Amino acid sequence: MARVERDPTGDVCPAFEQPEFQAVRDSMKPNPPGEPRSEEEVLRMLRDSWKAGHDKRVEDWNMQVQRDREERERLEREQEQQDEEQAERPEGEGQKIEEDNGKKTKKVYFDENIAVGDTITDRPASYTLNKLKLIEYIELFYFTPDGCRKAQKESRSTASTETWGITQMEGEVVGLQPISALKLSKFVKPDTELSWEEVMLGRHAMIQEMMKLGDEVWPVKVVEAFNTMYAALDAHPMRRQEHGSEATVKYQAHVRREWYDRQARKQGFNIGVINETLLRSMRDEIIDKKKTESLREVSVQGFQKNLYSFRLPNPYPSILSE
Structure with missing residues (x-):
């Protein structure tokens, strides 16, 4: 349900008898096939319609206020419970738990019925995989066995003097990556x-x-x-x-x-x-x-x-x- 933006309890019924509502009243007077409605009937219909809508808006507002109150009370109870648990923990343990919660637990996967394959294919360079992940163009040569071997050889030769560069990771997030993961190979075909x-x-x-x-x-x-x-x-x-x-x-x-x-x-x-x-x-x-x-x-x-x-x-x- 959409939220009610303001409190409608103080709203007052418009003066439908005023000249600015004349066009509205006239449009409601025809009543085929019966007799046309009188001015008093039209005014009563307008006021009844407004009151029905007003009562519904007030009801929705009161229900929303009640829900908001219950939500605040729930959050306050949870906060009080967390404060009590924090006070009962030994000093320093609470900080450790918060730090642990921020870390992702790695899982070890094991299947006793599967052995390593007969061959292990050459792995493409970090530069290649980074481009592929970002859905950016990368020469097909990098995926060939020759391209993989030459890229790995380049990577090993620069490992001892590796430098780092800034790159966009996802959306507006930036991060550091080895330059070897960002630069083009000199052997590319x-x-x-x-x-x-x-x-x-x-x-x-x-x-x-x-x-x-x-x-x-x-x-x-x-x-x-x-x-x-x-x-x-x-x-x-x-x-x-x-x-x-x-x-x-x-x-x-x-x-x-x-x-x-x-x-x-x-x-x-x-x-x-x-x-x-x-x-x-x-x-x-x-x-x-x-x-x-x-x-x-x-x-x-x-x-x-x-x-x-x-x-x-x-x-x-x-x-x-x-």
Whole structure:
């Protein structure tokens, strides 16, 4: 129930007989199919209606006052009980309990029927996981085995001289994190330069880390959409064509980057739906680029051949002929 904002007990019935209520009274006089209501009947109806509403408002107000009184009394009793318990505790124990209440108790998980797996995958760098948690773009290379190993090697080499930086954690909350968790690796390879095998290896690790972060960060339907995109590209007939794998690499690179750019603008799209027109246009661009490079190479080779076969005229023909 909504709270009553003010005490209505002192309200007085309006003077409905005044000229400012004439339009209201006139609108209530028609009474089809009976005789029109008289002025006295209309005034009585208005006053009765106001009184009924006023009585209800007063009743709600009194109930609210009673509830507020009971709530105050309950809080006072709880405070008195806490004060009594605090007074009975040995000195210093109360502070320790308050400190303990502020700490989160960690739980040890154990399953006697499960053993460690046959393999342990390389863990992505802190920088990578931090970006993924913040739903910010991160190169797929960081999730590949090569990317994980190089990032770990970098991390070990800087561990002894680690510095810290300020970063936004959640909402307006800021915190300190190692610089290694915030900086780009010098070994990073752009998505467009990956092989399709590297893409699929990176995709698998990325999906696994998304799932670990849970539905609050990465909703299941979004993770499934990413997985669907890579599965569809991997099985796409174009990959059996010339430059098909290069096209799928380029497609996933640009589309995934576009997805993150849209997220930054609070927009989104289903990345799991393959845009066939866009995919074909990217393959066409690759083919055109290859043709241009081939023509340029042929032109350069032809120029060099002509250059080497060119002979300057002999400036001293008479001397050489003697």
